[in-house]
Amino acid sequence: MLLKDSFTINAPLDAVWAFLSDVPQVAACVPGASGIQQIGEEVYQGKFEVRVGPIGTSFDGKVTFTERIEREKLVALIEGQDKNSATIVGATFTGMLVSLEGKTRLDYEVDVALRGRLAQFGVAVVKATAKKLTGQFAKCLEAKLTQSV
Amino acid sequence: MIGTSIPMLDSVDRVKGSVPFAVNLTLPEMLYAKVLRSPYPHAHILSVETSAAVDVPGVVAVFSAADAEQGVLPGLFYGLKMKDQPVVARDRVRYVGEPVALIAAETLEAAEEALNQIVVEYQELPAVYDVLEAGEASAPALHDDYPDNCFVHAKLRHGDLEAGFAQADLIVEETFTSPIAQQTSLEPHVAAAQWQDDHLTVWAGTQAPYPVRAALAELFQIPPENVRVIVPPLGGGYGGKGHIRIEPMVAALARKTNGRPVKLVLTRAEEFVTVTKHAALITIKSGMKRDGTFTARQVTLHWNAGAYADASPMLVPAGMVRSLGPYRIPVAHVDAYGIYTNLPPAAAYRGAMSSQTTWAYESHMDTLAHRLGIDPLELRKQTILHSGDEFATGEILHDVHFEECLDAVATGLKKQISSEHADADYLKRGCGVAVMMKSTLATSRSECRLVMDDQGHVTVYTSTVEMGQGAHTAMAQVAAEAVGVSVDMIRIVGPDTDQTPFDSTTSASRSSNMMSGAIASGGGEMKRKLRALASPLLEHDADDLVAEGGGVYAPSESAERVMYTEILQKNGLESIDAEGMFATKGGIDPETGQGLSTPHWHQGAGACEIEVDTETGKVTILHYAAASFAGRVINPRLAELQNDGNVVFGLGPALLEEMIVDHGQVVNANLSDYMIPSFLDIPLDMESILIESGEREIHGIGEMTLPPVAPAIANAIYDAVGVRITSLPITAEKVLRALMEKSEG
Known part of the structure; x- marks a missing residue:
């Protein structure tokens, strides 16, 4: 499943890039994320709780940053497992930053392989959840950046 | 009797909800x-650790491939022709x-x-889902014996293809696709199993009790007599229950429960990964003369079989002969490939393989007609096969009525369509037609046993499965006529392999033909016995006597008649029995596709008027007429319902x-x-037409009006708005996209 979207943050590109490079800060904006720890140079592990439709899930997962192009592009591999819903997720996140007269647009693409019970709920539910979470993340990101300016 | 619309034998139970479906089965303990x-989708299994599961309170048995190695299961693999499927995965999924x-x-x-x-610890492997990608060198091989993932290649070679195309004035090649889909029986797959020493009893929602028995006997290496398969009424099958499927798992697990029965009912989500309708990629190329005669046709079919062969080694060759259509085509070459991919296994789907092939050859037929400037119905009629014509397999056709089917639906549609026009400019109307030909099993056998008691009741022991199609009602009507009693004297028992004789399967629309044949022969045998027993009572030679209407009499002396009950009582018999059998034999050469592919051909047609909303792409079916060739109709009401049911069923793969x-x-x-289609999707007007012939041979009608649905709709869309959809389902999105592309030129 390919999730593709973009959102614009009312902050300059440099500030957004600096924020995105600080993983604990990013994690603080991800709804449901907790216990983020760095376990390798570009590898982080943690917990991610989310409700998808009627199911509450708790993924134990790992994020590995595989590509960083300064102020431009970020690629990360995400792997996670939720034992209760017998679901495994594997995803490749690609984010691109575009400067727009003092604002910054983040275009992202996530190629998600969701397998197990959660996947059976259908793409529509999963996509709607992803959209909601992204919206919350963007809001949080903007709030933090505008506070700090 | 035959020809009357009696209600289904269990109609009251169906209304009350008291049919004893397998899904409701409970057994002691x-x-x-x-x-x-x-x-x-593809991985090595590094380890399976089950010890914690065993400790869960209430758990009685856990089964994994390790148990097979410890002798619970002598062999792990099963399959119809190719034993490539493990009961549970061992080292690889x-x-x-x-x-x-x-x-x-x-x-x-x-x-x-x-x-x-x-x-379970897995190590993921690369996976492949597409039939063409599966054939590339870089693709992972699912089974070591088949490095290119192609495990069956069926060929038909009839005439010189190059010479055929050289004679053509027009050559058209098109490609059509049909996706993987579900048989969607309302009742999911169900099986229960119980062992007593080395005797296995299985209650299974299957269309094939005897093949399931044979497969289980082989898997557990016990004599077939040690396996008893009991089949309760099915809540639908549609091919999805046509072969051994979940029974090996349940029987293997039951081996570890100390004789307690185990039952497995699949959830709907599990249904989707248990069996599917083959996805198909079909390329069809035709050479035509300007006057609309064929010079040659070449068809290439790629069937996506999923991860295991299942029924594909039989279905791919069957689909090959079902891919040409009922036309006079002097030269025909077909190549049909069965391909492994990392998808759930595919098997029969109502109108097996014809549901995909008819979509291709009947859509293509309209393209040819438009390119030649000939009316699509006329082009079909002028090239249609008739009795006495030779088909591409070399067999001479008999009792075929494709033209009658076409005429019937064309007339039926005309009757429905009023002169009114669409309500608005953006709504466009069009009509389409399609016809199908489908083989049944070339070699198969049906047996039955009839027992008459001294009260004149006749019990028919049959392994034909009742799955809502009304087979047991039809068999009762056939038995009533065969024995010469009223239908309320008939009782149907079965299937239960300890009680009911052999039958190949309840599929391929074969039961009305084959089991009726067996019952007719059993009825004949019973009448012969009754005449012999009546002979001394009537003081006439048995050969001079007639058995009918519940009694035996000598036609020369109309007055005296001795009733069946009296014959038994006077001979001191509690009952008499008779066995019946009907068998066919045929087959085609795997290298050339020449031979006898079927004892007779299934025939059906459909015509519809549709309306396209050009602003949204939504297609509405306004009128639909469907015809099937029945030979001789056993029960008109039930037969019409089969026609109607097929059309409604066919709207699913066509549109949704x-x-x-x-x-x-x-x-x-x-x-x-x-x-899947709901009541709201059913066309406003539907007509069901049943065609009979002078030969009076009973034909199956369980599938004939389904395959024409999708191409008839696609042809009507072309007629309405001039766009050709080549991939199923025909969603509003696809129609709208095609309309936009057309307007962009």
Whole structure:
């Protein structure tokens, strides 16, 4: 499943890039994320709780940053497992930053392989959840950046 | 009797909801089974750790491939022709949803809890889902014996293809696709199993009791007589229950429960990963003369079989002869490939393979007609096959009535269509027609046993499966006529392999023909016995006597008649019995496709008027006429319902149904995201036409009006708005996109 979207943050590109490079800060904006720890140079592990439709899930997962192009592009591999819903997720996140007269647009693409019970709920539910979470993340990101300016 | 519309024997039970479906079966001391399934489309299994699952309270047995090695199962693999499918995966999984371990527990909750306690370590492998990609050198091989993933290649060679195309004034090549889809029987797959020493009893929702018995006997290496298969009424089958499927898992698990029975009922999500309709990629190329005669046709079919061969080694060659259409084509070459991919296994789907091939050859037929400037119905009629014509397999056709089917639907549609026009400019109307020809099993056998008691009741022991199609009602009508009693004197028993004789399968629309033939022969035998027993009573030679109307008499002396009951009583007999059998034999050469592919051809047609909303792409079926060739109708009402049911069923693959697979995972494995037709989708007007012939041979009609639905609609869309849709389902999105592309020129 390919999730593709973009959102614009009312902050300059440099500030957004600096924020995105600080993983604990990013994690603080991800709804449901907790216990983020760095376990390798570009590898982080943690917990991610989310409700998808009627199911509450708790993924134990790992994020590995595989590509960083300064102020431009970020690629990360995400792997996670939720034992209760017998679901495994594997995803490749690609984010691109575009400067727009003092604002910054983040275009992202996530190629998600969701397998197990959660996947059976259908793409529509999963996509709607992803959209909601992204919206919350963007809001949080903007709030933090505008506070700090 | 034959020809009357009696209600189904169990109609009251159906209305009351008291039909004893397998899904409702309970047995004393019964345990509940659950299946642990692979989350990966392709992976090595590094380890399976089940010890924590065994400790879950209520768990009685856990089964994994390790048990097979310890002798619970002598062999792990089964399959119809190719034994490539493990009961549970051992060292490798090949699709998301493949069984890896089984639990039997006192409750479903305990079984589910135990599933979560099994730890399986996988190492993911590259996977392939597309039939063409599966053939590339870079693609992973699913089975070591088939490096290019092609495990069956059926060929038909009839005439010189190059010379045929050289004679053509027009050559047209098109490609059509049909996605993987679901048989969607309302009742899911169900099986229960119980062992007593080396005797196995299985209660199974299957269309094929005897093949299931044979397969289980082979798998467990016990004599077939030690396996008893009992089949309760099915809540639908549609081919999805046509072959051995979940029974080996349940029987293997039951081996570890100390004689307690185990029952497995699949969830709807599990249904989606248990059996599918083959996805098909069909390229069809035709050479035509300007006057509309064929010079040659070449068809290439790629069937996506999923991870295991299942029924494909039989269905791919069958689909080959079902891919040409009922036309006079002097030169024909067909190549049909069965390809492994990392998807759930595919098998028969109502109108097996014809549902996909008719979509291709009948859509293509309209393209040819438009390119030649000939009316599509006329082009069909001028090239249609008639009795006495030779088909591309070399067989001479008999009792074929394709033209009558076409005429009937064309007339039927005309009657429905009024002169009124669409309500608005953006609504465009059009008409389309399609015809189909389908083979049945070339070699198969049906047997039955009839027992008459001294009260004149006749019990018919038959392994024909009642799955809502009304087979047992039809068999009762045939038996009543064959024995010469009223239908209320007939009782149907079966299937139960300890009681009811052999039958190949209830599929391929064969029962009305084959089991009727067996019952007719059994009835004849019973009448012969009755005449012989009546001979001394009537003081006439048995050969001079007639048995009918519940009695035996000598036609020369009309007055005296001795009733069947009296014959038994006077001879001091509690009952008499008779056996009946009907068998066919045929087959085609695997290298050339020449031979006898079927004892007779299934024939059907459909015509419709549709309306396209050009602003949204939505297609509405306004009128539909469907015809099938029945030879001789047993029960007109039930036969009409088969025709209607097929049309409604066919609207699903035509307009709605497609399993969506993402990285090997089916993501619409439920009936809210995977849409099947509802009452609101049924056309406003529907007409069902049954065609009989002078030969009076009873033909099956379980599938004939389904395959024409999709191409008839596609042809009507072309007629309405001039766009040709080549991939199923015909969604509003596809129609709208095609309209936009057309207007952009």
